[in-house]
Amino acid sequence: MEELKREEFHVIGCDDADADIINRPNITYFQDAWRRLKKNPVAMASLGLLIFLTIMVIVGPYISGKEYLVVDPSKKNLSPSSEYWFGTDLLGRDLFSRIWLGGRISIAIGIIATSIQIIIGCFYGGIMAYFGGWVDEVMMRVIEVITSVPDLLLTILMMVVLGNSIPTLIIALTITAWCGTARMIRGQLMQLRESEYVLAAQVLGASPTRVIVKHLIPNTIGILILNIASSIPGYIFGEASLSFLGIGLQPPNTSWGVLISYGQQAMEFYPYQLVFPCVALCLTVLAFNLLGDGLRDALDPRLRQ
Structure with a gap:
């Protein structure tokens, strides 16, 4: 049989084409x-916002350049103007600042x-998924007990007992929130723990911590990003709600x-004191939620082309 040679073939319709060159470069996930x-x-407008x-x-x-900490009763409850863009509050402080x-x-x-929720949830869920068996059963019962409250x-109860402070508020908001992240990570990692690269790492003597941190958790980064994008506005709104309630x-x-909370007390006579912080809160929460929707679509591997 006569051997075919490359020189006997000609490219039609593209004179500068080279079959050895991949014209479409490979891109990562x-x-x-x-x-x-x-x-x-x-989503991009939300990111810009x-x-x-x-x-x-x-x-x-x-x-x-206006004072926002020192009380000045002579300038209290001033309406928005060229000097005070958002007006002043009932103690004479610049509302814009x-x-x-x-x-x-x-x-x-x-x-x-959100960082605390993700860190605790990832490690707790990673341990449950990696070891399985009775370890998984015991740790799942712990989550069920916590989430039953x-x-x-x-x-x-925590805010009343420990006092109204920023660290206490953060602990109170995250004391049960990490349980949902742990369950989500557990479900994802139980699908990944039988993968070839995980088995290879175990055969090579990698410790459980290294397998979880280096191999399992990074492969859940997509759903973690979505969890982060949805958790941040939830905590912002939760803090605002608790502070508003006193x-x-x-x-x-x-x-x-x-x-x-201050604006609600003065809304009858000075509505701008309520409107401006409400607008700032709503825009932030809305931007995070819209960006989260965009990330959900962008990170969905089924939509990858």
């Missing part, structure tokens, strides 16, 4: 997710509480919940 996220205008809000809570209290100062506390609580009741943060601490 996260590169493809970012590419699809950029095609979602709502969150970046803007993050910058404002850092530098916002200093932009106007205080909203961004309160946002700094609210967003920080959301981020810290109403979250709001437990949070209120069982969360209290003065001299400042947060969006504290400002909304």
Whole structure:
């Protein structure tokens, strides 16, 4: 049989084509997710809004140059103007600066509480999935006992017993929230623990901690990102709700919940004191939720092309 040679073939319709060159480069999972996220205008607008809000809570209290901590009764309850952009509160403090100062506390609580939830949930769920058997059974019963107590009741009891402070509030918000993350991680890792790369790591003598941290947890990063995007606004709203009810943060601490509580008391005569912190809170929570929806679609491997 006569051997076919490459020189006997000719490319038609593309003179500069080279069969040895792959014209479409291979991209990673996260590169493809970012590419699809950029095609979602709502998610990108939400991301831009969150970046803007993050910058404002850092530098916002200093932009106007007005006093936001010292009480000045001669300037109390001033309406929004060119001098005081959002007006002043009942103690004469600049409301524009205080909203961004309160946002700094609210967003920080959301981020810290979410970090605690993710860390505890990942390790607890990872241990359950890796060892299985009686270890999994005992640890699952512990979760069931914890989640059987109403979250709001437990949070209120902790705030009453331990006092109204930022560390206490973070502990109260996360004391049961990590259980949902642990269950989610357990379900994902039980599907991954029989994978070839996990078995290879075990044969090579890797410790359970290394297998969980280096091999199992990174393969759940997609659902963890979604969990983070949905948990942060939940904690921000939870802090605002508790502070508004008077069982969360209290003065001299400042947060969006504290400002909304103050504004509610003066809303009949000075509605702007309630409107501005409410708008800031709603925009932040909405942006996180819309970004979470976009991330859910972008990270879904079934939609990858």
